[in-house]
Amino acid sequence: MSTVPFYCVEVVAHDVASELRINDVPVLRLPGGGHVETSFDVNPYMQAGSNSISLRVAPGPGGFGAQSSYAVDLVLKTDPRSEDSSKLASLRFTAPTGAATGFEDSPGEVELRPGVVVATARFEQDAPFGPWQWTAAEELEATEAVRAQVLAIYQQIHKLLADRDVTNLMRACEGQARDWQVAYGLPDLATAQRALGIAETLADPAVTVDDFPPDLLTMELLGDRRLVQLVDERGNSPLRLSLGADSTMEGRFNVVLCRMGTTWTIAR
Structure with missing residues (x-):
């Protein structure tokens, strides 16, 4: 296995609805309320050259809570597994009390958009991977034709999940697996496919695939409009897996698509 660096985000959030993005691709969404401390790697979202980390925070019906805060490095x-690290970028949000946005302690750009505040920090990094293939995909428009194509692909993927068709599902995710191979220095494609966990998940008899939701889904354009996904009212993938007899335990099969010419590909 090759030696690769690990790029990680370290998050401490309290009572704030938020979305964290790396290079305009969501990596963490929090519904608000409660306290969250988490850390995870974002290798497949980093790339050589210019990178960005952005944080979107949204007030509740009564505004931000008095203790609302979010810190990410x-x-x-x-x-x-090491505690040793070097900081590349940071964003800090505290509930605005007399301040304009709450991001006054963060360098970079801050935008006030309807119902949301967005802060972005940009930095250069000589990552040993990327630019990824999706960065050369065509830019998408939020049209009904694109939405219909994306919805049809989600429904096809749902059928593969429901049929536990591991072979064709792994074939559909091959581009993503190749990126994982590079991002983690894995020795071959088979190892990368195992890392995605598709076969292992669908081999578990305790995992069931929920029906495709009849609700209206939201189409989101990401990655400078080169990526697209569908999400439900909570901002989650509509491809839901139930775990065991406890219906409160669930997982999501996340799908982010790009289009090369007339061909749609699972990018993430």
Whole structure:
């Protein structure tokens, strides 16, 4: 296995609805309320050259809570288990009390959009992978024709999940697996496919695939309009997996698409 660096985000969030993006691709969404501390790697979202980390926070019906806050650091590690790291970028949000946005302690750009505040920090990084294939995909428009094509692909993927058709599902995710191979320095495609966990998940008899939701789904354009996904009212993938007899335990099969010419591909 090759030695690759590990790019990780370290998050401490309290009582704030939020979305964290790396290079305009969501990596963490929080519904608000409660306290969250988490850390995870974002290698497949980083690339050589220009990168960005952005945080979107949204007030509730009564505005932000008095203790609403969010701190995120993007760090570089040589070993994911090590405590040693170098900080590449940071964003800090605290509930605005007299301040304009709450991001006054963060460098970079801050935008006030309807119902949301967005802060972005940009930085250069000599990552040993990327630009990824999807960065050369065509830019998409939010049209009914695109939405219909994307919805049809989601429904096809749902059928593969429901049929537990691991062979064709792994074939559909091959481009993503090849990116995972590069991002983690894995020795071959088969190892990368195992890392995605598709075969292992669908082999578990305790995992059931929920029906495709009849509700209206929201189409989101990401990655500078080169990526697209569908989400439900909570901002989650509509491809839902139930875990065991406890219906409150669930997982999501996330699908982010790009289009090369007339061909749609699962990018993430």
